[in-house]
Amino acid sequence: MRIPYDVEKRDEPRLGLIVLQSDETIENDLRRLLPSEATLHTSRVPSGEEVTATTLSEMENHIGASAGLLPRPARFDAVGYGCTSGTSVIGVKKIAELVHGGADTRAVTEPVSALIAACRHLGVNRLAFLSPYVAEVSSRMRDVLAENGIETPVFGSFETAEEAVVARITMSSAAKAASELAVDPAVEAVFISCTNLRTLDVIPEIEQKTGKPVLSSNQVLAWHMCRLCGLDAAANGVGQLFSA
Known part of the structure; x- marks a missing residue:
């Protein structure tokens, strides 16, 4: 039937x-x-x-x-x-x-277009940049931001190429590193790069500690x-x- x-x-x-x-x-x-x-x-x-x-x-x-x-x-x-x-x-x-x-x-x-849009929305153009990547990858990312008027005068990286490792970096490690980079008065906000890096739950903590906006790849996307x-x-x- x-x-x-x-x-x-x-x-x-x-x-x-x-x-x-x-x-x-x-x-x-x-x-x-x-x-x-x-x-x-x-x-x-x-x-x-x-x-x-x-x-x-x-x-x-x-x-x-x-x-x-x-x-x-x-x-x-x-x-x-x-x-x-x-x-x-x-x-x-x-x-x-x-x-x-x-x-x-x-x-x-x-995430790149999203980050640029987020920076313009917040009125910031100088970021502390935290990356998990090796040097050649981080450098290219910073160049692209510079081409779009966003400076990254403060930079730090975990310098790993292994995706499985990136996904297992602790959130406390990301929070500590981002907070330390954000202390520099040369920056207006923090960007934590990579969609595989776990950061979402520590964004409020970093913002409270630093008083600066914190952006991550997944958040801006x-x-x-x-x-x-x-x-x-x-x-x-x-x-x-x-x-x-």
Whole structure:
């Protein structure tokens, strides 16, 4: 017996996320940061076990296909590519082109564009920059920020290339390092880079200790995705960025 059914029009905000194969952190963070009324779909992109300029650039060959694995019937309000260092190597424009080629979405963002937008929103242009990356990766990221008018006069790194290690760096280590970097009067805010680094729960602690805004890759990405599609992320957000 064929049973009849009804079909409803789904009009809730739809967000997409392209996650690195090696990332163990970003999905949980974004589900905490995004408003409950938004639907989040994720896809994975092949990525190396180590973060180097070479492994990051190789992702360019797979981003379009990964975007194409997001649900086809859905038109997305925004799709985020979840890699800060990969964006700095591949380029903002190229990533947008690849994601648009694979998914039907009104907007594309990534942590670099999101960070730049967050800095402009807060009116800051001098950051203390905390990175987990090796020197060549960190240097490229800082160059991209400088090209967009954001200085990083204070810098520190855990200097590891292993993604599995990055995902297991303690939050207390990140909080201690970020707080020490933020003490320098030359900086107006702190940026903790990498979507795989666990920082979300220590952002309020660092802000309280330093009196300065603290930004992280996952925090700014969630904030920017919401702003691009007119959603209010403040209810579930952390840090001064969400209340500014």
